[in-house]
Amino acid sequence: MVHPLDDVTLLKQLDKNEMLKVIEAFPENSLNALKIFDGYDLKVNKKTFRNIVIAGMGGSAIGGTLLRDWLQPTSPIPISISKNYSLPAYVNEDTLLMAVSYSGNTEETLSALVEAKKRQATIITFTSGGNMAKYANQEEIPCVKLPVGFQPRAAIPYQFFSLAVVARKVGLVEGTWSEVDESIKILRKLRSEMNIESPYDRNMAKQIASQLRGYIPLIYGSSIHEGVAYRWNTQINENSKIPAGSNNFPEAFHNAVMASEADAVLLKHVCAILLTDPYEQAETAAKIQRFRDIMSRRFGRLIEVSAFGKARLSRIMSSLYIGDFVSAYLGLLNGKDPSSIDSINELKRSNLG
Ligand code: PA5
Numbered sequence: 001m002v003h004p005l006d007d008v009t010l011l012k013q014l015d016k017n018e019m020l021k022v023i024e025a026f027p028e029n030s031l032n033a034l035k036i037f038d039g040y041d042l043k044v045n046k047k048t049f050r051n052i053v054i055a056g057m058g059g060s061a062i063g064g065t066l067l068r069d070w071l072q073p074t075s076p077i078p079i080s081i082s083k084n085y086s087l088p089a090y091v092n093e094d095t096l097l098m099a100v101s102y103s104g105n106t107e108e109t110l111s112a113l114v115e116a117k118k119r120q121a122t123i124i125t126f127t128s129g130g131n132m133a134k135y136a137n138q139e140e141i142p143c144v145k146l147p148v149g150f151q152p153r154a155a156i157p158y159q160f161f162s163l164a165v166v167a168r169k170v171g172l173v174e175g176t177w178s179e180v181d182e183s184i185k186i187l188r189k190l191r192s193e194m195n196i197e198s199p200y201d202r203n204m205a206k207q208i209a210s211q212l213r214g215y216i217p218l219i220y221g222s223s224i225h226e227g228v229a230y231r232w233n234t235q236i237n238e239n240s241k242i243p244a245g246s247n248n249f250p251e252a253f254h255n256a257v258m259a260s261e262a263d264a265v266l267l268k269h270v271c272a273i274l275l276t277d278p279y280e281q282a283e284t285a286a287k288i289q290r291f292r293d294i295m296s297r298r299f300g301r302l303i304e305v306s307a308f309g310k311a312r313l314s315r316i317m318s319s320l321y322i323g324d325f326v327s328a329y330l331g332l333l334n335g336k337d338p339s340s341i342d343s344i345n346e347l348k349r350s351n352l353g
Contacts (some may be wrong), residue, residue, distance in 0.1 A: 003200040005210065005329055011196060014332050015338035019239060020196050022154040023324045027187040032147075033161035034180070037169075042124060042142050044169055049096040050077045050124070052172075053087065054163065055112040056100035058234070058344075059153030060126075063100060063160035063295075065137070065227035066320070067167060070179075070313050071179060075172050085111040087119070096170060099119040100159055101300075102152030107348075117141070151339050153238060156320075179311035186309045187320050194325040205325035208273075208303055211294060212330055215271035215301055220256065221248040221319075222277035223284060224312060228320045229275055235327035239338035242330070249291070250284050252261020257291060260298040271301040275319050 005011065011020070022029075027204040054064025061083050068079040082088060087106045089098060097116040101109040104127035113132065116123050117139060125136045128146045136143035146158050164180070167173050192198070192203040217236055221229025233246035247256040260267075272295045276288065296302040304324055307315035333340040 003206070003210070004333060005203075005206040006147045006200050008196055009228055011332050014335065014337065015328070016337045017151070018155060019151070019328045019331075019338035022150060022254075022324075023321075023328055024191055024195050024323060026283075026324070027184050027191060029155075030161050030187065031158035032182055033158045035157070036144060036162050037165055039353070040144075041056050042126065042144075042166065042169065044096065044122060044142075046167065049077060049170065050094035051077050051090060051094045052098070052167070052170075053082050053116075053121075054079070054098045054100060055082045055087065055109055055116070056107050057083055057108050059100050059111065059151065059156070060100040060106065060159060062227065062234070063163050064098065066160050066232065066316060067163050067172040069224060069227045070164075071167065071172055071176070073312070074176060075167075076174075081169075082112060084108055087112050087115050087347070091116060091119050091121055093120040093187070095119075095121040096166075097123045097188055098126065098163060098166065099123060099132065100126040100151065101130070101132050102128055102146060102155050102159070104128060104132035104134075110135070123144055124166060126159060134244050138210055148184060151341070152216050153235065154339075156324075175312075176313070179313035182311045183317045184310055184315040186314045187321055190308065190318060190321050194322070204305075205322055206329050208305070208322070209328045209329035209333055211269055211301065211303060212273075212326070213333055214269070216269055217244045217271045217273050218243065218259070218299075219244065219273045219275065219323075220309070221246065222247060222280050222288070224277055224316055225307070227277045228316055228323065231320050232273065232275070232323035234325070235323055238328035238329065238341065238344075239324075239336075240330035240334060241336045242334070249280075249288055253287055253291060257294060260294050262298075264298070267298050268300040270299050271303060272296075272299045274302065274304045276306045277305055277315055277319075279310075279312075279315065311352075 308318035
């Protein structure tokens with residue numbers, strides 16, 4: 001019998017807004033994003049900023065989170081993410097503030113942008129249009145135009161790699177830029193294994209989606225996968241339309257592990273997903289083994305997904321990419337359109353402004 005995820009015609013019918021097609025184009029969109037600044041003067045140079053803050057919400061915040069996770073061991077200045085109407089008190093004229101809103105109309109991000117301007121931060125905006133583009137034009141703030149036609153979360157290659165190019169321009173990626181090439185090669189290889197035409201028997205993403213059916217996933221990321229675990233969580237919320245939670249190691253050893261003591265009736269509906277990293281620090285790796293033993297004895301199901309590649313960026317991007325595919329297949333298995341965001345829109349309509 002044909003597995004439901006191998007019925008390509010049915011999948012394409014359900015995937016009305018072609019989320020899978022956009023996920024499949026991730027490697028090419030990453031390459032396009034690297035060229036987004038060609039012939040464009042960003043008005044930033046190797047000025048010594050004291051910190052970098054990326055302001056954005058939801059799908060437009062994740063690119064910044066990944067940048068932070070990638071550059072954490074090498075960046076001499078802090079990179080932080082601000083997801084609110086107002087900015088941290090330390091944002092001032094020594095800050096590089098990158099405001100990201102795919103639609104350009106997200107209330108919280110627009111408010112943070114206006115505040116950054118008042119505090120005289122150096123600002124770059126990233127948007128496909130909307131009020132952010134208008135404001136940037138009016139205030140003569142550099143505006144990186146993201147291509148139209150995506151769901152914000154599906155524009156992640158554009159958001160992450162354009163932020164990365166800026167980080168490079170200000171001198172933060174000097175020793176690590178070569179990681180970009182390896183990452184894109186690995187994304188291509190993973191795509192050849194996880195695309196819609198690739199059959200269930202050889203398709204890791206279809207298999208994981210199928211195993212997740214009927215479970216509430218809790219995702220635990222290795223040290224480098226804090227943002228990626230959260231991305232799996234939110235992609236499963238948005239693309240698959242099911243509840244999920246996330247945590248990361250070693251933090252999860254100090255709290256999340258206690259969930260293994262919950263009532264067995266409850267736990268049988270929960271699936272732990274461990275995002276592991278072959279280069280995890282030895283102490284943490286040893287404890288992950290113990291964590292896995294405890295969770296697998298008590299949770300309904302446990303799935304382990306190991307990162308691919310050698311470079312830190314490849315290990316981040318490969319695990320993220322698997323999650324993007326899994327979330328779309330799981331949504332389709334549940335008969336949902338991965339692209340729809342009715343409840344997000346309902347909340348946005350209730351904005352006061
Ligand atoms: O994935 C989504 O659609 C959301 O999480 C949006 O990214 C979020 O609501 C913010 O909107 P925007 O990305 O347009 O600023």
